[in-house]
Amino acid sequence: MQKNRFFKSTIGKDVDFAFGSNLPVAGSTTDIELNEVIASSAVGRLYLWRVDENDVQPYAVVVNTGLSTALKKQPIYVGYVVGQNADGTYRMRYTSPMIGNTITATVNAYAAATAQVTECVNSGLGTISSQQMLSFKVIELTPQNSNLPIWDYEQSLIYGEAQAWTNIAAKINAAKDDEFFTAVASATGITITSTDVTRSFKLTATTVPTKADPDESGVTYTVTTTTPQSLGIGTLAQVEEIWKQAQIRDGVGTQYTHDSLANPSEFGAPSTVAGMIATTQFDMVTLRGVKAEWSPTPKGQHSQEYTTLIAVPSGEGAKIVAIFA
Incomplete structure (x- = not known):
């Protein structure tokens, strides 16, 4: 999942989505019924449900x-509390049920997003000429950005390489050209740090001959990325975007009212993830299985492979995976 000024990626397939916390970790398999949760729960709580065709309540x-093994033969689905009704009962959303013994559960543990840090330093070859220019470029590599915006900085070497890098860093940090990065100069180079975890870049540097000194200096620069750009796994921003996609699949049109000069809030936009639970770091659990309809005969049963994606607080994902081990 990635969203920046150029584009927004999506999951790319039809999946069910659920999020929440306060997973029940104690008790027997018949302790909690659905009507009990509807009567007494809290916004943001998440439950996995099993249902037998002969039971009144899941x-x-x-x-x-x-x-x-016996209970795994039953349909299992996820329900999470998204609001409270005027009568005090709790409102839930549900995923499509899948047969328990067909479900494979995996977890991608939370990983923080990281901003790219790359340094460009003199390789130690050739000799700097005070009569030439230092040219430094930051070239954006953000996916889908085919035009590759370039930030180009040139500085005279008349006062030496260290001063040239200092002046270039000052230009970058002034942020007059929509730079999404900052700079720290050294005696022989510069370190660039992104301020946006969704965007990446590459660096180039060279000395430029002039009329005063038209000869090639032989100076080269080495570029090293010390911290690669990463979107992370299970960040709040990612979960919010998946939540919006889930709403759109359900026909909630308030996410696309801007083009008609209307605000989502004017149409009762659904609560955000942050508005329902305090968690900002999530494990992402994927359930893959077969969903089916009850049928008196195997011949009339309909089945379909399906996926459910669940966001739960960091460290909680393994508890769901253990159900289907």
């Missing part, structure tokens, strides 16, 4: 414990 599945 039962909550206890996480961090393997489900028995």
Whole structure:
């Protein structure tokens, strides 16, 4: 998932999405019924449910414990509390049920997003000429940005290489050309740090001959990325974007009202993830299985492979995976 000024990526396939916290980790498999949660719960809580065709109410599945072979034959789905009704009951959203023994669960643990840090330093070859120019470029590499914006800085070497790098760093940090990065100069080079984790870049530097000194200096620069750019896994920004996609699939049009000069808030935009739970770091759990409809005969049963994506607080993902181990 990536969103920046150039484009926004999506999951790319039809999936169910759920998020929440306060997973039930104790009790028996018949402790909690759905009507109990609807009557007494809290916004932001998440539950996994199992249901037998002969049961009146679905039962909550206890996480961090393997489900028995018999119970795995039942449909299992996720329900999470998104609001409270005027009568005090709680409103839930549900994912499509999948047959438990067909479900494969995997978890991608939370990983923080990191901003790119790259340095460009003199390789130690050739000799700097005070009569030439130092040319330094920052070239954006953000995906889908085919025009490759370039920030170009030139500085005279008349006062030496160290001063040239200092002057270039000052130009960058003045941010007069929409730079999304900052700079720290050294005696023989510069370190560039991105201020936007969704954008990446490369660096080039060279000395430029002049009329005063038209000869090639032989000076080269080495570029090293000390911290690569990463979008991370399970950041709040990513989960918010997936939540918006889930709403759009459900026909919630308030996410696209801007072009008609209307604001989502004027149409009752759904609550954000941050507005429902305090978590900002999520494990991302993927459930892949087969969803099916009850049928009196196997011949009439309909089945379809499906995926459910679940965002839970960091460290909680393994508790869901343990159910299907």
